[in-house]
Amino acid sequence: MASFLQALKSQVGRKILTGVTGVGLIIFIIFHLATNLQVFGDVHAFNEAAYALESMGWLLYILEAGLAVAFLLHAYVGISIWWRRRKARPRGYEKYQSKGGPSHVTWASKSMIFTGIVLLVFLIIHLDTFKFADPGTVILPGGGEARDLKALMLATFQQPIYAFGYTAVMILLGFHLGHGFWSAFTSLTMKHNRYSALIYAAGIVFALLMAVGFLFIPLYIYFGGGCEAALIQCQ
């Protein structure tokens, strides 16, 4: 076991860790987006989904702990890779350009450290705005007193700073996923000449779906005027 932990510290091990935690975070954001989209469901759908999560008790704590570990490891390894990269070429080129062809050197792949750090800072603000906020409660039709996250969401995104700030960060999330999805497959050794282009294209489509899915909600609430918006039902 000691040798396995030692192996995780090597170049290959670090990349495997990035890939495994990255896949975990990808699964998380898929569920997160699916939950967010409940805001377009009936009056209580969104709060009921959140209430169901919070009613999981200890299971939720385990999932949250796992998520926190995945986030922190992913960020730690990413920053250490960036740090080693600076040391691996002490003097940069006077002129550098990609050769194209099979290369995936793009703004997305070169900016993983930037988009990653923005997402990390965003995460802290995001938790403060929603998870640790006290939005008041609402009685659900099926019984139970839930946090009124829907009201908080509608109020938050009617402020331009939140509506446009979230939109900007979600665009960066799209870029991060644009390289990350494909990179995770390759890091986890799933790289085959025949399917490589397909996986890369699937990554771009996935990144677009996630970014557009997430940023649609704040923009719709802002421009639609919260409860006035056609797709949102309020009491």
Place this chain on the structure above:
Amino acid sequence: MADTFTIHLKIWRQDGPDKPGKLVDYTLDNVNEHMSFLEMLDVLNEQIVAEGREEPVEFDYDCREGICGSCNLMINGRAHGPKAMTCTCQLHMRNYSDGDTIVIEPFRAKGFPVIKDLIVDRSAFDRIIEAGGYVSVKTGSAPDANSIPVDKSVADTAFDYATCIGCGACVAACPNSSASLFTGAKLAHLNRLPQGEPERKRRTVAMVEQMDKEGFGDCSNYAECEAVCPKGISISAIAEMRRNYVKAALAGDEV
């Protein structure tokens, strides 16, 4: 005079390993479109020697036919220049036109320290090979190779990876200065053949560890290495290296 033209060069000049370096401007008239890139530099050096003001530009080469892996120039920011699957020595001046400016720099990485001008020390690659890029026992001479059945597809794939000439373009072009494509190609070549298979785990761990020790960066799956590789080696070699490394680490005993 249709086939001769003028080229402006900005060449990295550096007197020694720890000396400061800088780009120096040169202008070369009468460049012939049939010259190789290295022949163009030969002509420049003749001009420099004739003028007698400074020492000629030092650059690496040996075979000049694209198979030895000695030539190694960063040409306008791309390893081995603009053409795919081409060594610097196989790049011809017909790819340039009158009045073009070409920036020439050495391959840059901590693992490839500059010796002089455009020559870098690539012995880090030798040490990665020494760590495990061989078969420990005598497996016979050429005729014996035919006595061990090897599937055609396996032999072909091993040969594709064996075409690596160790030029170092993968390191030079990698935004992270990673040596993963070189190491991965050597591993993918040796690990899949029956002669190399018994040492697969030990070899993979040893070569990955040596690559780490030499100060090369992490692979972030940019695939720029595949784009600049004069032999077009696929980064599938890197994925395979990771797979074998994880298997070796999980097995434990041989790490």
